[in-house]
Amino acid sequence: MKIPEVNYIPLWLNIIKIANDPLNHLDAIAKQYGDIFIIKFGSTPIVFLSNPQAIKQIFTNTKEINSPGELNEEMALITGNQGLLQLDGLRHKHRRKLIMPAFHGIKMQAQGKLICDLTKKVMDQHLGRKTFIAYPTIEEITLQVSMEVVLGLREGERYEKLKHLLPNILKSMRSPIMQITSIFPFLQRDLGRWSPWGYLMHLRQEIFQLLYAEVQERRQQADTSRTDILSELIFARDEMGELMTDEEVRDLLLSPLFAAQDASGVAITWLLYWVHHLPQVREQLLQELASLGDSPDPMSIAQLPYLSAVCNEALRIYPTQLFTFPRRVESPTELMGYALSPGTLLMGCIYLTHQRQDLYSQPKQFQPERFLEKQYSPYEFFPFGGGARTCIGAALAVFEMKLLLATILSNYQLTLVKKQPEQPKFEGLMCYPASGVKMRISAKTPRPSAETSAPLCV
Template structure:
């Protein structure tokens, strides 16, 4: 039995619809074709799946369904040829194991006070009554956190340069000129810094050189007391017991550095949008924060059940990434009663899974309570993907979401500037708020709900 195939619509039509109206386009495809359908990209069939049991099979059947790094080779442009996305097998597993502790447990807990402090510092730059764009404001916070967690940097010339370049390359890659350039390989020629592709190569080279220099410098310092990812990688040994090269370490830094900055900033921006669009949600959150007393520590904040539910619902309704990373069928296998032939590509559609009415009643409505009433499996709620290619920074992202929101709610009264609903815009792998979410500070509150002075004192 053949998998339902989408009608012979030109690929450029799909591309335009995904770029201009991604969620409605996916809703239409899900309604017309159900849990599983195929789009042929040239001679390569790509099967999109939103059924939780099928997604579980894709994630867990690692014998017949692989997730080779070569399928993510386009990302090597900004993540390097030896980054986590490009590695396979034991090398990928080993490198992921080296990086993972920095995003979990005690090491991440140590960042709690710093996140609250940075949020207050960045938000304090905005004047009462003045409009600001939420996304770049939040990105400033997550960028500084990611540079500390990944590189161990807080200050210095190299820090300032990277602080400018990292968001600059992401912004440039989302620009209309680069969207056009990316769609036409013939335009991808380096004709110097003033050409579209040449400027991208310039930004890339600047970032690569700065990171390479930081790796070399830190290797000579040999400071065992540092706990950032860069320090861990410098002293680590590969699967053969050898030290990794400076280039390997540089490439391994890039994926977590960008993920901790960009994906987290997108998630927090959507979170702030929903909380301030729905006053009842904001009031309930403030009441929950009040229950902690005057001087709660960050670890008490992140354990609040309604706060957790609100973060999950923000990630459900507009997941930062609409699809999982691709997998490839290596040998004949069955999926949902369909026979899949080798070389078939598989992608989980995160958005359509999160919109299933059999899992989430009234899926278009923002209802955090659903996460208090039911515990969802990692194949039903998969905001950060899953399996061996799940986002390594997922834990840090949710950690930041909770602390940034708690800090802002406790210190400021914000209001959305636009009355119309924020529209999603799909660029690259991310689902961004189209306007960046315009807000204004009505007034700065005295510390009522959460007394953060204790937090800031030791940050």
């Protein structure tokens, strides 16, 4: 039985190409090798997959293909040793189940007005400046939402410190020097706060201490009326029926806190870009929003079909993460006619699946209508990964995308400063807009017309 072909480009060159021109590099590899290929990272070969049948197998065949937390060990730097990404089996399943309700159903719906109000508050601050960079602005909104949903924090000294530290640690990890240290571990030396690795360790320690103090304080207060994730976890029982330690609770907060902030911020920034890059998309959205009348509730907005299709297309064409979390073959298995031996590492390539001509005609074109004409399976469209390692904040991210866009379109007039197409930039796990998307802003002047919607969510 055959084995997948190996991409023999040196590791350092692969990393440089992915960092500087990720999508064209992946397109070129797929053109040469097809649905399945191997890239060697040092002595470790990783099999990359883009065929939906193969994606389904790695998401669902948990007997022969597993997703152990040890493969995400590098992420423990910011998610803790006992975070969701590091846990396995029953512990992972049980603790994920404890957190999930906050990102779904009634609890998420309750955040709708908060999202709209925060959007207006932050966007109003930019009206006097005329131009702004979309990514840090949107990240400011999603950060405040994540701190409310995960920690229940809106104000106070600890809130202000975390509001400053959380974006800074992500910015530090995305810096070129930190990307280099991930390739050459011997550079990971703490030489004090003025050294790159030392500064990262300082930020980590500050965040971990603040969250630990918040957990301790909230456990002493024991307020059962609060509905944020932290308040739920301090009363929750683990898989053995015991209360979790303060350290366990702290680590469980980190993944959803970063996911709700970073992944959401990137996705919404791309969404703003596409909607204002293609005027016809913007106009159709405005017409659909106007059909709801004055001040519709957030859930009515979230159910709009064209708005949903636009959000899905933004996530398809430039998914915030290019790859799934890694899987490992635990016993000999066959995948797409290829023999895979135990220990083989597998990664689904989200971007390449989303670019398949047999699934998406003209895949380089932004065409929201495709999501109105066809319902794609979770192995054909999976912007937040899949299986046991699906991003826990996926539902909240999409909810935020819809409400932020609706609020912005209804209250502000935005235009792109750059006429040239925005270029993607791959850093860490995320695919960011390289320039951050610079935009002009002015307040929208209401017009007495049936085609113009009143401000939403106010």
